[in-house]
Amino acid sequence: MTKLPNPVDIHVGSRIRLRRMMIGMSQERLGERLGLTFQQVQKYEKGANRVGASRLFAISNILEVPVEFFFADMPHNITDGMEKGDVKGMSEPDETAFVMDFVSSSEGLQLNTAFKKIGSQETRRKIVELIKTLAAE
Numbered sequence: 780m781t782k783l784p785n786p787v788d789i790h791v792g793s794r795i796r797l798r799r800m801m802i803g804m805s806q807e808r809l810g811e812r813l814g815l816t817f818q819q820v821q822k823y824e825k826g827a828n829r830v831g832a833s834r835l836f837a838i839s840n841i842l843e844v845p846v847e848f849f850f851a852d853m854p855h856n857i858t859d860g861m862e863k864g865d866v867k868g869m870s871e872p873d874e875t876a877f878v879m880d881f882v883s884s885s886e887g888l889q890l891n892t893a894f895k896k897i898g899s900q901e902t903r904r905k906i907v908e909l910i911k912t913l914a915a916e
Contacts, residue, residue: 786857789826791835794849796824797883798842811843 800811806817806824813820813834830838841856856889881887897903 784826
């Protein structure tokens with residue numbers, strides 16, 4: 780029987796991937812900086828391999844975020860059922876995974892980067908309303 784990745788490891792890995800993509804760093808480059816292969820970085824990002832504390836600290840320095848970044852937005856119920864190692868899979872709602880996938884995509888990163896540059900809160904609000912209207916069509 781294949782052991783499922785720990786939900787916390789999956790969340791931390793997705794946050795590593797998100798930040799790496801936000802700054803435009805490849806898996807190869809992050810691996811080089813850590814003295815690892817890009818395959819090992821892939822395994823971390825998928826949660827297949829657990830990131831140790833010292834390695835997570837190194838990653839936070841390379842990606843220029845505090846260690847806490849990797850635990851941000853973690854669902855409160857992510858550890859439900861984890862007593863005695865009884866992990867049943869992702870506790871994260873499908874919508875959260877969808878949002879993370881979008882934000883991590885090329886289009887999501889471009890949209891987010893451009894959106895942050897809009898100084899007017901009113902303009903940002905109008906853009907959100909426009910997108911909601913387009914999505915409803």
